[in-house]
Amino acid sequence: MILLAPMEGLLDHILRDVLTRVGGVDRCVSEFIRVTDQLLPARVFTRIVPELKTGGRTAAGVPVHPQLLGSDVACLADNAARLAELKPEGIDLNFGCPAKCVNRHRGGAVLLDEPELIHAIVAAVRRAVPVSVTVSAKMRLGYMDTSRTLDVARAIADAGGSEIVVHARTKADGYKPPAYWERIAAVREAVPVTVIANGEIWTVEHAGLARERSGCEHLMLGRGMVADPGLALRVAGLRPTPLPWVELLPLMQVFFAQVRATVAPRHQGGRLKQWLHYLRRAYPEAEAAYAELRTVNDAGELARRLFGIERPVSPAS
Structure with missing residues (x-):
């Protein structure tokens, strides 16, 4: 399975549409929808994820899972319940955004130092949405270090998260190479749910190394897919050469x-x-x-x- 990553300010519904037309992508995750202290109207969800108006899929038929970001447990659950009324196949939770303005307001990667809060968020969202709607999460290896990587992964899995995407860097690492794919292996061994490797996958060779070092079959592609729109097809073995x-x-x-x-x-x-x-x-x-x-x-x-x-x-x- 190959997922297309959420990338705030770049990989929006327009680029999702075009990249999924190329092929090779099995699922997309939207840019984050920020939840603070109020129940958002449906139009906010459909503005960021207009695919919700067309069965939650891109024009090429690829499912899009909207992503929520925030730290208010009850408010996230209420918004997840409203979002579920729009019939997405799944809802993702953001515990990985490294942006300073997001972290300053207790969103994204800063929560990686609070696995108990992450557990509460995932559990509340899981209870708030129908069983048919999957609940997943995206995380980094940690905030400033990797000391709580496994605590966070276990918190997500124990609370009912069915999939975890792990960006193989900490918030402190930002987007600087390298990505530490080998550190995802411990996450995969620690939890009984699907773990997906992400970070610094620019080529087919990188994809092979990420799979080998992480032990993960499934990958999430971000900037590599934007730079090389045929990458997913080649990683999936569906095309031998780059898109001309x-x-x-x-x-x-x-x-x-x-x-x-x-x-x-x-x-x-x-x-x-x-x-x-x-x-x-x-x-x-x-x-x-x-x-x-x-x-x-x-x-x-x-x-x-x-x-x-x-x-x-x-x-x-």
């Missing part, structure tokens, strides 16, 4: 059409260049395009110069 640029370019047109239809004009060019920046890692064509277009901000000019078109293709194409 000529096949990727039409998908980029679909992406940019959706961006132009839904994103404020001043941010449209930035979204396209953000993806091009990642694609530079795998595609020399993206490197050349990024160098040419780096200072271009007008969306129409970007479309003309990158795709050779006057108007973007339909977002539904």
Whole structure:
């Protein structure tokens, strides 16, 4: 099983749509939905996870599990119950976000020092939603160190979490290489639930090493999939070679059409260049395009110069 990671500010529903059209992804997890002290209206959930309006799946039919973030046990449970009314196949809980502003407000990775609270959150959410809705969690190896890794994993599993994605770094490690996949092996051995390895998987070779060192069959791909949209297909053994640029370019047109239809004009060019920046890692064509277009901000000019078109293709194409 290959999961597409949540990536705040990058991997939103538009990019989920396009990347799952490529293939190889079995499930997506959404960007986090922040829960503080109130019951959110359904429109907040569907704004961040519009796939909830179409059976909880992308256009390619890949399930999307919305992710909740917060530390208020009762409020998270109430919001999970409301979210479950929108019929997602599963709900994920965020115990891994390393962002300072999130951690400062007792969300994400800072909770890794409080396994008792994590247990209470997972248990409350599990009780609040139907049995048919899976409850999973994403965690890091720890906050500032790895001393409580197994305590957290056991807290999630004992509270009813059915899957745990482990990002193989602490909050203190941030996103700096390397990822310590070998440390996930102890988590897998400590809990009776599915454990999924995540972190620094950029290539098929990295995927093989992550599986070997962690002992996990299942993987979550994030930045590696953004940089190389055919990566999941190759990791799954469904395609022997990278996705050619000529096949990727039409998908980029679909992406940019959706961006132009839904994103404020001043941010449209930035979204396209953000993806091009990642694609530079795998595609020399993206490197050349990024160098040419780096200072271009007008969306129409970007479309003309990158795709050779006057108007973007339909977002539904």
